[in-house]
Amino acid sequence: MASQFxxxxxxxxPLLTDEDxxxxxxxxxxxxxxxxxxxxxxxxxxxxxxxxTPLLYLIENHATTIVIGETGSGKxxxxxxxxxxxxxxxxxxxxxxxxxxxxxxxxxxxxxxxxMHVTLGQEVGYSIRFEDMTTPGVTKIKYLTDGxxxxxxxxxxxxxxxxxxxxxxxxxxxxxxDILLGLLKKVQRRRPELRLIxxxxxxxxxxxxxxxxxxxxxxxxxQAMDLVFPSRxxxxxxxxxxxxxxxxxxxxxxxxxxxxxxxxxxxSIHKLEPPGDILVFMTGQDEVDETVQLIQHETENRHSDLVxxxxxxxxxxxxxxxxxxxxxxxxxxxxxxxxxxxxxxxLEGIVYVVDSxxxxxxxxxxxxxxxxxITAPISRASAQQRAGRAGRVRPGKxxxxxxxxxxxxxxxxxxxxxxxxxxxxxxxxQLKALGIDSIMRFDWLASPAPEAMVRALExxxxxxxxxxxxxxxSPTGFQIAEIPLHxxxxxxxxxxxxxGCALEMVTIAAALSVQSIWVPSRGRQKELxxxxxxxxxxxxDHITYLNVFEGFLQSQRxxxxxHRNLINYQALKKVEDIRSHLSxxxxxxxxxxxxxxxxxxxxxxxxxxxxxxxxxxLKISVEQGCYKRIRDGEEVFxxxxxxxxxxxxxxxxxxxxxxxxxxxxxxxxxIESPWLMELAPHFFHHKSMEY
DNA sequence: TTCGGTCGT
Numbered sequence: 088m089a090s091q092f093x094x095x096x097x098x099x100x101p102l103l104t105d106e107d108x109x110x111x112x113x114x115x116x117x118x119x120x121x122x123x124x125x126x127x128x129x130x131x132x133x134x135x136x137x138x139x140t141p142l143l144y145l146i147e148n149h150a151t152t153i154v155i156g157e158t159g160s161g162k163x164x165x166x167x168x169x170x171x172x173x174x175x176x177x178x179x180x181x182x183x184x185x186x187x188x189x190x191x192x193x194x195x196x197x198x199x200x201x202x203m204h205v206t207l208g209q210e211v212g213y214s215i216r217f218e219d220m221t222t223p224g225v226t227k228i229k230y231l232t233d234g235x236x237x238x239x240x241x242x243x244x245x246x247x248x249x250x251x252x253x254x255x256x257x258x259x260x261x262x263x264x265d266i267l268l269g270l271l272k273k274v275q276r277r278r279p280e281l282r283l284i285x286x287x288x289x290x291x292x293x294x295x296x297x298x299x300x301x302x303x304x305x306x307x308x309x310q311a312m313d314l315v316f317p318s319r320x321x322x323x324x325x326x327x328x329x330x331x332x333x334x335x336x337x338x339x340x341x342x343x344x345x346x347x348x349x350x351x352x353x354x355s356i357h358k359l360e361p362p363g364d365i366l367v368f369m370t371g372q373d374e375v376d377e378t379v380q381l382i383q384h385e386t387e388n389r390h391s392d393l394v395x396x397x398x399x400x401x402x403x404x405x406x407x408x409x410x411x412x413x414x415x416x417x418x419x420x421x422x423x424x425x426x427x428x429x430x431x432x433x434l435e436g437i438v439y440v441v442d443s444x445x446x447x448x449x450x451x452x453x454x455x456x457x458x459x460x461i462t463a464p465i466s467r468a469s470a471q472q473r474a475g476r477a478g479r480v481r482p483g484k485x486x487x488x489x490x491x492x493x494x495x496x497x498x499x500x501x502x503x504x505x506x507x508x509x510x511x512x513x514x515x516x517q518l519k520a521l522g523i524d525s526i527m528r529f530d531w532l533a534s535p536a537p538e539a540m541v542r543a544l545e546x547x548x549x550x551x552x553x554x555x556x557x558x559x560x561s562p563t564g565f566q567i568a569e570i571p572l573h574x575x576x577x578x579x580x581x582x583x584x585x586x587g588c589a590l591e592m593v594t595i596a597a598a599l600s601v602q603s604i605w606v607p608s609r610g611r612q613k614e615l616x617x618x619x620x621x622x623x624x625x626x627x628d629h630i631t632y633l634n635v636f637e638g639f640l641q642s643q644r645x646x647x648x649x650h651r652n653l654i655n656y657q658a659l660k661k662v663e664d665i666r667s668h669l670s671x672x673x674x675x676x677x678x679x680x681x682x683x684x685x686x687x688x689x690x691x692x693x694x695x696x697x698x699x700x701x702x703x704x705l706k707i708s709v710e711q712g713c714y715k716r717i718r719d720g721e722e723v724f725x726x727x728x729x730x731x732x733x734x735x736x737x738x739x740x741x742x743x744x745x746x747x748x749x750x751x752x753x754x755x756x757x758i759e760s761p762w763l764m765e766l767a768p769h770f771f772h773h774k775s776m777e778y
Numbered sequence: 779t780t781c782g783g784t785c786g787t
Contacts, residue, residue, distance in 0.1 A: 187786080427783080
């Protein structure tokens with residue numbers, strides 16, 4: 088096998104041809120698979136295998152290689168192994184492969200360890216927040232979230248331990264991916280020996296290649312164009328996937344009610360098409376549930392054999408698993424899902440996709456400084472991704488509930504990158520901590536609105552993380568940046584150390600960092616509300632979390648106790664893990680982690696010290712439960728999930744907010760108004776004048 | 779009066 092590799096110094100492999108613009112492109116080829124095989128044989132049948140030699144050649148000769156790898160090409164599992172085989176891990180150097188999601192990091196690392204016949208955590212390891220499964224000096228391939236690699240750059244800005252960094256799923260354009268790519272471009276200038284591999288779906292590849300193309304930049308005489316090695320012009324390699332063709336159908340007229348049309352489309356597929364599961368894309372939980380009910384209702388009326396199952400993130404784990412499980416023989420499965428099925432989860436056996444053409448997307452309004460969740464048309468890239476879900480097992484069909492004209496003329500080519508749709512407080516602080524002094528001049532893959540950057544700078548200035556020259560403060564700014572939490576929560580933790588309640592605050596911060604400490608209970612809302620009441624603190628949600636965790640410890644971490652109280656056992660185990668990591672981190676920063684021994688007021692004050700910008704006052708004689716945000720007068724409402732919903736205390740402070748039908752605020756704690764002046768005089772002495 | 783697209787340090 089080894090003799091097949093391209094080796095440095097050898098001639099260019101024959102598979103490659105130059106395109107006019109100097110980019111290397113290789114066309115996709117058909118792929119066939121067979122039955123049972125050994126791991127080695129399986130590896131060789133992956134489409135990536137026949138590109139191994141050209142790939143190693145391109146990586147040797149180009150600073151950046153863009154890999155267009157379709158689903159099932161094997162790029163994620165194989166390319167890092169080829170790099171090891173090609174010598175890139177020699178001399179103790181590491182090969183990194185980043186992923187946007189933790190679950191992918193863990194499963195891919197486990198698979199590759201198996202393929203290489205090594206124990207996970209040795210030659211092949213992974214790293215996600217608070218979980219480092221690598222062995223220094225031994226690990227050669229490291230899978231990690233792009234967020235973790237960004238964190239590592241705070242310690243090691245040039246990432247000197249790495250010889251090759253592969254950024255996978257770059258087309259998803261998460262905030263971390265965008266920032267990472269911007270920083271890696273900078274690192275390349277200082278480290279010409281570093282190689283980047285960027286794996287992306289087709290549509291995004293050209294713009295990413297253009298971003299990394301520094302070949303036209305001015306350089307000294309001695310570095311004439313043809314003498315530069317490796318080439319600063321990115322190479323592009325396309326690897327075909329193991330997918331089948333998907334036939335696309337559009338509606339002839341625009342659709343006025345896509346829920347109703349999805350249901351009738353499902354019924355006609357069932358009536359007219361051969362067996363095969365159906366996947367329906369809807370925008371949110373309510374729509375998913377409604378669609379499931381309508382399908383079931385029609386099924387009962389017509390005595391047909393459809394089994395409709397919901398799938399969304401807020402569903403209890405057991406209910407999610409139903410969508411993956413078997414159904415009675417002779418019936419057809421219909422999975423009605425949110426966007427979770429577009430990227431996060433892969434369903435086997437889907438042959439038909441019904442695409443509503445919409446999804447819920449976050450949009451940030453920097454003027455009002457609010458993030459809104461809005462149902463909006465998806466992009467063509469997204470529509471293609473959804474259609475692709477029908478072609479995993481055999482040729483499939485995709486029914487788009489919109490016209491071809493709308494697809495071509497109304498929908499945008501790509502989804503707006505997340506960085507242009509988000510509040511940037513965390514992002515900007517992190518860039519500051521990485522030594523990026525001029526945020527405005529940073530080489531963004533996609534630049535956020537200047538107003539959004541100004542808002543973020545205002546926020547990190549308000550919490551004292553930067554000074555009036557926009558320089559990171561010492562020690563506060565550095566400490567907040569060190570803590571892997573939202574800067575306002577980081578500031579709260581630091582304040583809690585000074586106030587002597589850090590032991591309680593790390594628990595609260597950990598509870599705020601997990602998805603939810605409660606078991607998802609759609610349809611059992613009353614039951615959940617009753618369970619919450621058992622722990623509810625009059626001070627609000629933060630102290631309620633503390634009560635839950637203390638109850639958990641008193642129950643001796645009993646899973647039964649959790650079950651009885653509708654508490655998510657796995658989430659609480661995670662909370663315990665995170666709090667111990669946070670506690671150690673604070674100690675490492677030289678801060679005191681002490682308990683306030685049930686003196687709740689100091690905890691509330693610590694929250695004020697970090698979240699004062701989110702203080703709100705109850706509006707009298709307006710709509711019930713309507714608050715005004717002190718800083719700007721924005722109208723907000725307590726979210727029904729809060730223990731303070733309908734309690735309406737005079738002064739509150741919130742942890743998070745989203746605009747949906749209304750501007751809702753979540754995770755609320757009662758405060759006393761004098762605390763605002765006491766803990767954030769710099770913020771309120773002039774702000775309060777405005778109202 | 780009643781509600782959360784999906785991720786991440």
